[in-house]
Amino acid sequence: xxxxxxxxxxxxxxxxxxxxxxxxxxxxxxxxxxxxxxxxxxxxxxxxxxxxxxxxxxxxxxxxxxxxxxxxxxxxxxxxxxxxxxxxxxxxxxxxxxxxxxxxxxxxxxxxxxxxxxxxxxxxxxxxxxxxxxxxxxxxxxxxxxxxxxxxxxxxxxxxxxxxxxxxxxxxxxxxxxxxxxxxxxxxxxxxxxxxxxxxxxxxxxxxxxxxxxxxxxxxxxxxxxxxxxxxxxxxxxxxxxxxxxxxxxxxxxxxxxxxxxxxxxxxxxxxxxxxxxxxxxxxxxxxxxxxxxxxxxxxxxxxxxxxxxxxxxxxxxxxxxxxxxxxxxxxxxxxxxxxxxxxxxxxxxxxxxxxxxxxxxxxxxxxxxxxxxxxxxxxxxxxxxxxxxxxxxxxxxxxxxxxxxxxxxxxxxxxxxxxxxxxxxxxxxxxxxxxxxxxxxxxxxxx
Ligand code: PFF
Numbered sequence: 001x002x003x004x005x006x007x008x009x010x011x012x013x014x015x016x017x018x019x020x021x022x023x024x025x026x027x028x029x030x031x032x033x034x035x036x037x038x039x040x041x042x043x044x045x046x047x048x049x050x051x052x053x054x055x056x057x058x059x060x061x062x063x064x065x066x067x068x069x070x071x072x073x074x075x076x077x078x079x080x081x082x083x084x085x086x087x088x089x090x091x092x093x094x095x096x097x098x099x100x101x102x103x104x105x106x107x108x109x110x111x112x113x114x115x116x117x118x119x120x121x122x123x124x125x126x127x128x129x130x131x132x133x134x135x136x137x138x139x140x141x142x143x144x145x146x147x148x149x150x151x152x153x154x155x156x157x158x159x160x161x162x163x164x165x166x167x168x169x170x171x172x173x174x175x176x177x178x179x180x181x182x183x184x185x186x187x188x189x190x191x192x193x194x195x196x197x198x199x200x201x202x203x204x205x206x207x208x209x210x211x212x213x214x215x216x217x218x219x220x221x222x223x224x225x226x227x228x229x230x231x232x233x234x235x236x237x238x239x240x241x242x243x244x245x246x247x248x249x250x251x252x253x254x255x256x257x258x259x260x261x262x263x264x265x266x267x268x269x270x271x272x273x274x275x276x277x278x279x280x281x282x283x284x285x286x287x288x289x290x291x292x293x294x295x296x297x298x299x300x301x302x303x304x305x306x307x308x309x310x311x312x313x314x315x316x317x318x319x320x321x322x323x324x325x326x327x328x329x330x331x332x333x334x335x336x337x338x339x340x341x342x343x344x345x346x347x348x349x350x351x352x353x354x355x356x357x358x359x360x361x362x363x364x365x366x367x368x369x370x371x372x373x374x375x376x377x378x379x380x381x382x383x384x385x386x387x388x389x390x391x392x393x394x395x396x397x398x399x400x401x402x403x404x405x406x407x408x409x410x411x412x413x414x415x416x417x418x419x420x421x422x423x424x425x426x427x428x429x430x431x432x433x434x435x436x437x438x439x440x441x442x443x444x445x446x447x448x
Contacts, residue, residue: 005070005344006163008240013168015253018237020171020329022258023178025111026226028326029297031262032269034222037292038215041205044266046219048259054439055223056255057431058392059234061399063251066238068411072340073097073232076239077395080403093394094341097232100387101337102357104231106364107379108334109155110372112327113147114298119320122305122313137302144369149362151324155331156358159339160351163240167332174325181322182261186268188315194278198271201290213446220443225384226258228330230392232337239340246416248424269296276304297323335361393440400433 008014035043069076074094081087117136124133136143158166189195209215228234241250273290277283281303283291291300305316335358342353368375399408408429412419419425 006240007242008168009164011245011250013164013172014237014241014245014250015257016175017167017171017329017333018234018250018254019257019261020167020175021228021233021237021333022226022254022330023175023261024226024326024330025108025115025323026222026330027258027262028182028265028269028323029111030222030225032266033292033296034218035202035266036270036273036290036296038218039206039209039212040201040270040290041203042207042209042212043215043219044202044263045205046210046215047222047262050216050219051223051226051255051259054220054436055227055229056251057428057436058224058229058396058440059227059255060247060251060428061396061432061436062229062234062392063238063241063247064408064411065395065399065403066235067241067243067247068407069235070239072239072344073235073337074341075344076235077398080398080407082402082404086402089394090398093391093398094232094235096387096394097230097235097391098337098341100383100391101231101233101334102361102364103379103383103387105155105331105334105361107368107376107383108327108331109148109151109361109365110144110369110376112151112324112331113144113149115320115323115327116151117143117147118298118302119317119324121320122317125313137298141369144372145366148365148369151327151331152358152362152365154328155335156354158328158332159335159358160354162350167336170332171329174329178322178325178329179261181318181325182264182268185315185318185322186264189268189272189275192275192278194274194276195271197278198274199267201274202266202270217443217446220440221385221389224388224392226262227255228333230388230390230395231334232341232391233333235395236337236340237333243414247412248416248419248422269301272304273300276300276307279304279307281307389440389444393437393444396432396436396440400429400437405429 008017031047065076065080066073069079071079072094074091077090077094078087081090121133121137124130124136158170160166161169224230241247273283273296281300283300285291301319302316305312308315335354338357339350339354342348342357343350368379409420409425412425
């Protein structure tokens, strides 16, 4: 089996692919939106702390499980189990992660479809197809079905080609494009009236809110979602990393890129909201808080673009292309979890498995589209607020309590011989064993 498995051809390839999974709508939409809804800079501060002190150790747990197992999540977790009860537990956790990834993709694809439709709209205006433009940005069953299908088609097309020719090749193309578009947009927004007020709201924390339980829960959920934890994705990406690579630094680099891009997205969105306000758009809701959620991306920002004349058309196009690209590099990772499991454990050929699973997830998306008002929130809550933290916590328990410490050490030593004497090895094992499961559990139960 291992001879036919793919592997990232370089550390750069892995970093871009894993960062591609991590950087998505969660960073560019979720993070700024949560920041707006949770008191601005106080949220940013708590997020940064939780991302490095809770999400990074949990992320390392998943990567090391995958690199050791050199297989999909179920098989990798089974390889570190010591008896039949643990192997059953391994199946539940691994398969649970795969289901979670599939559920996330089923609603994520719908939102990504909206982003694509908003990217198409400025193009229709330029070529004079105004009626088509109005249709693509109006909520309708047909529009939603069309765009989620296009998005899923793109995701399936990339995953069919496997690790090197699919995931790695496309991550290397899309991620630099994403960073260039993001930086250009920030540069432009900063020149506009109102941006500096937005910068202040984003960067000056109100310390009284830092310990607010709601803020803590939202920040942890956001950090887990952003690093794609608890979904089997980082286990499978870990399994494609060569044994020559130093996992500790690779994991830290990906976390840093993920957090930095979320931070940059905030530098774009929050000032853009205040720019919109300066040109007459309402950015505060009735309760006095900043508009967040879909209202922010699909009404405040388009209103801002509309007021910018011809520059606004270009800006709007670039912004929604940015969103779509970010969504695509994440969705391919979500599909890879279930596909690798079916290919490796059920002997189905990759292209066939990808198409079948893609169609199955698209059908789930269609069911959600038909019941948008009830199912979208339900599936999102189930998978991201329950599934991800629980499975992420169980992966930490596997590493901390089930995996023999010496075996864990020898896995980390490949690619990093001196790890035994590093600060990482002094802190991380007990951190993953005690602090991570406890904190994740506490925050999770608090949210119930
Ligand atoms: N990390 C992605 C984002 O921030 O948008 C979302 C994500 C990707 C969640 C992959 C789960 C996953 F398995």
